[in-house]
Amino acid sequence: MNYALKEFNKQKASYMFIAPSFLIFTVFLIIPVFASLYWSFTEYNILQPPKFVGFQNYADILFHDPRFWKAMTNTVIFVVGTVPTSIAVSLLLAMAIDQNIKLKNWFKTFFFIPSITSIIAISVIWKWLYASGKYGLFNHFLSSIGIPPVNWLGIDLTLPSIIVMSVWGGLGYNMILFLAGLQGIPQVFYEAAEVDGASDWDKFRNVTLPLLRPTMLFVTIMSIISAFQVFEQVYIMTYNSEGAVGGTLDCALTIVAYLYETGFQRFAMGYASALAYLIFFVLFIVTIINMKIVEKKIEY
Amino acid sequence: MRGHKTVKMIVYVLLPLIAIHITCLSGCAKKSGEKEILMWLVGSEKQAQKITELGLDFYGQTGVKVICEAISWGEAHSKYLTSVVGEVTPDIGTMGLTWGTEFGNLGAMVDLRKEFPSELEEISKNVFPGLAESIRYKDSVFAVPFDMSEYIMFYRTDLIKSPPKTWKELTSLLSELNSSGKSMIIDWGGLGWIGYCPYLWQNGGDFYNKAGTSATLDTPEAAAAMKFFTDMYKKYQVPLENKPVEQSFRVGDYPIFISGNWKMKSISDVAPDIKGKWAIATLPAGPTGKRTGFIGGRVMGIFSMSKHKKESWEFIKYLSRADIQVKLYEATLESHDTYLPTNMGTWDMMPMESSFKEPLREQAMDSKGPPSVLGWDDSTRFIDTAIQMIVLKGKDVKSALAEANRELNGRKKR
Numbered sequence: 268m269n270y271a272l273k274e275f276n277k278q279k280a281s282y283m284f285i286a287p288s289f290l291i292f293t294v295f296l297i298i299p300v301f302a303s304l305y306w307s308f309t310e311y312n313i314l315q316p317p318k319f320v321g322f323q324n325y326a327d328i329l330f331h332d333p334r335f336w337k338a339m340t341n342t343v344i345f346v347v348g349t350v351p352t353s354i355a356v357s358l359l360l361a362m363a364i365d366q367n368i369k370l371k372n373w374f375k376t377f378f379f380i381p382s383i384t385s386i387i388a389i390s391v392i393w394k395w396l397y398a399s400g401k402y403g404l405f406n407h408f409l410s411s412i413g414i415p416p417v418n419w420l421g422i423d424l425t426l427p428s429i430i431v432m433s434v435w436g437g438l439g440y441n442m443i444l445f446l447a448g449l450q451g452i453p454q455v456f457y458e459a460a461e462v463d464g465a466s467d468w469d470k471f472r473n474v475t476l477p478l479l480r481p482t483m484l485f486v487t488i489m490s491i492i493s494a495f496q497v498f499e500q501v502y503i504m505t506y507n508s509e510g511a512v513g514g515t516l517d518c519a520l521t522i523v524a525y526l527y528e529t530g531f532q533r534f535a536m537g538y539a540s541a542l543a544y545l546i547f548f549v550l551f552i553v554t555i556i557n558m559k560i561v562e563k564k565i566e567y
Numbered sequence: 568m569r570g571h572k573t574v575k576m577i578v579y580v581l582l583p584l585i586a587i588h589i590t591c592l593s594g595c596a597k598k599s600g601e602k603e604i605l606m607w608l609v610g611s612e613k614q615a616q617k618i619t620e621l622g623l624d625f626y627g628q629t630g631v632k633v634i635c636e637a638i639s640w641g642e643a644h645s646k647y648l649t650s651v652v653g654e655v656t657p658d659i660g661t662m663g664l665t666w667g668t669e670f671g672n673l674g675a676m677v678d679l680r681k682e683f684p685s686e687l688e689e690i691s692k693n694v695f696p697g698l699a700e701s702i703r704y705k706d707s708v709f710a711v712p713f714d715m716s717e718y719i720m721f722y723r724t725d726l727i728k729s730p731p732k733t734w735k736e737l738t739s740l741l742s743e744l745n746s747s748g749k750s751m752i753i754d755w756g757g758l759g760w761i762g763y764c765p766y767l768w769q770n771g772g773d774f775y776n777k778a779g780t781s782a783t784l785d786t787p788e789a790a791a792a793m794k795f796f797t798d799m800y801k802k803y804q805v806p807l808e809n810k811p812v813e814q815s816f817r818v819g820d821y822p823i824f825i826s827g828n829w830k831m832k833s834i835s836d837v838a839p840d841i842k843g844k845w846a847i848a849t850l851p852a853g854p855t856g857k858r859t860g861f862i863g864g865r866v867m868g869i870f871s872m873s874k875h876k877k878e879s880w881e882f883i884k885y886l887s888r889a890d891i892q893v894k895l896y897e898a899t900l901e902s903h904d905t906y907l908p909t910n911m912g913t914w915d916m917m918p919m920e921s922s923f924k925e926p927l928r929e930q931a932m933d934s935k936g937p938p939s940v941l942g943w944d945d946s947t948r949f950i951d952t953a954i955q956m957i958v959l960k961g962k963d964v965k966s967a968l969a970e971a972n973r974e975l976n977g978r979k980k981r
Contacts, residue, residue: 314675400808421808515807
């Protein structure tokens with residue numbers, strides 16, 4: 268005890284520096300996290316005190332809630348639709364820009380602009396682009412080359428439309444990360460590969476990709492997590508005058524949108540907390556699998 | 568030098584503090600014995616200002632101060648909830664039509680019918696009948712109407728000879744429009760329960776029985792109304808997706824649409840070039856001869872935690888007066904709000920072109936609000952799903968409605 272106190276005294280200044288942010292972290296993150304874990308086992312509508320119901324919420328969600336499974340399916344479609352495409356395209360862009368092309372910085376800025384734009388603003392603008400009939404810009408182009416207008420935000424295409432927009436919006440950020448990763452690969456590896464007679468493809472497969480592994484791991488995990496939590500796009504593209512989110516017949520209802528509706532429109536906080544923990548659980552598993560796959564091989 | 572700097576610093580820090588302190592001494596301190604009520608307005612800052620202004624007049628009459636603060640629609644519901652939990656509610660709150668019942672049922676609102684029965688009767692008598700019915704929950708009334716929005720039909724006078732007066736005329740007009748690639752837009756509540764309810768009511772049906780004890784969507788009236796409503800999408804090319812209403816109305820692709828009265832303002836703003844070429848009309852009458860439309864709006868009530876219930880009620884009575892509602896209406900002409908007064912007496916006084924005023928008034932006389940049933944906001948999506956399944960997935964009307972009926976009966980807790 269005495270020893271601990273002594274240690275503390277020695278580091279007093281450091282602890283004092285940490286204290287404010289630790290306090291904020293505790294109040295706004297740690298406490299809520301545990302509070303909502305408790306609420307996930309209760310029935311709670313904010314006004315009346317929570318009532319303990321055991322695993323009832325989890326059982327209801329998993330076995331009696333078709334909307335949860337619809338939202339889960341939509342979310343998985345969104346993740347599968349955005350993450351690989353976004354990674355492939357942004358890696359391609361990063362490599363293209365890394366070739367010391369002319370106007371390199373101009374391109375970097377150009378592709379990064381969507382990332383500094385609020386996703387809400389992007390969604391609002393794209394909603395106009397996607398407008399139906401002859402009113403939207405996309406349909407205007409289509410009709411000018413003789414293709415009949417497409418109902419982009421109709422029941423079948425809403426989710427794909429949101430996927431396309433999200434890939435576009437997320438490109439720049441991943442591209443910059445890959446660019447940094449690429450610039451961290453020493454030139455000597457490429458020179459050695461060239462001496463061995465490697466083609467461009469060989470260099471990409473055997474030098475670039477393995478050495479990009481840490482960046483790849485980071486980008487993949489972060490992309491999956493953020494894609495899993497997609498909300499703003501869905502909200503802007505699908506909310507209606509009564510505040511419902513998810514579109515006609517839940518065609519674009521994602522899991523966080525469902526969580527929002529349950530928690531903040533129906534105020535079923537217990538149920539919403541259970542949903543949140545299920546989302547956390549899924550993300551946890553996905554991340555572990557991810558790390559196992561990517562980190563299997565040795566670090567370079 | 569150093570000391571001088573420190574003194575300067577201290578002065579810089581202290582000066583604002585002293586300044587705040589002095590202004591507070593003169594401004595913040597309430598005169599003893601003076602009563603002050605706080606009102607939250609779900610809506611615009613401008614309108615809140617106007618109410619605070621009217622509050623000055625009220626202060627002159629009663630000696631009770633009124634402060635009105637605007638809160639936005641998006642956060643309103645959760646803000647009220649948290650204020651109830653945190654016991655920091657305002658005295659008066661304006662809110663969505665169905666919230667009064669919801670909060671009242673949780674004990675957060677004063678039952679006006681119990682506290683001020685005769686005066687409430689006085690207010691209700693002057694309010695449009697559909698609204699007056701909508702605020703009543705069992706034997707209680709937790710809030711009175713503040714303003715209203717109503718369903719109304721818009722049409723282009725240069726493209727449509729006369730507005731359809733019956734369901735038959737509506738469908739024949741739609742066939743005629745269809746033959747030249749045109750149609751109608753159902754804007755407010757399209758593919759949803761709000762769009763459906765006028766037809767349900769016009770056909771003699773309703774969502775629940777009179778006592779509100781069980782759902783009645785399994786009746787033949789409801790089915791026939793649903794068939795008529797969904798056929799407009801399936802047969803008469805009413806668009807399923809959101810169309811920019813003002814724009815398509817302006818170019819004439821959709822020379823007729825059904826929406827809320829607020830579109831009158833947005834059409835004048837967005838499409839000034841068709842001024843004089845459009846008009847509004849009451850909804851086409853159904854088989855029962857009724858033109859019943861949907862009416863929504865804001866209500867105002869008193870929170871149970873208020874320390875000035877009597878004074879708050881006085882102010883609510885004040886805001887319900889016809890001569891005061893006219894002032895509010897005039898103020899909204901300048902701001903970008905759409906405000907329709909709920910007191911029928913106001914309508915004789917307010918400045919509005921009679922070609923607009925008369926259809927609006929006539930429609931409001933034959934309009935109904937959402938059913939006053941607990942958990943209604945939670946139930947509506949089952950009706951939406953039924954409609955969407957019929958239109959988009961070809962489900963048959965009867966079984967879709969039967970399913971919605973089951974869900975409604977499973978939820979309602981009246």
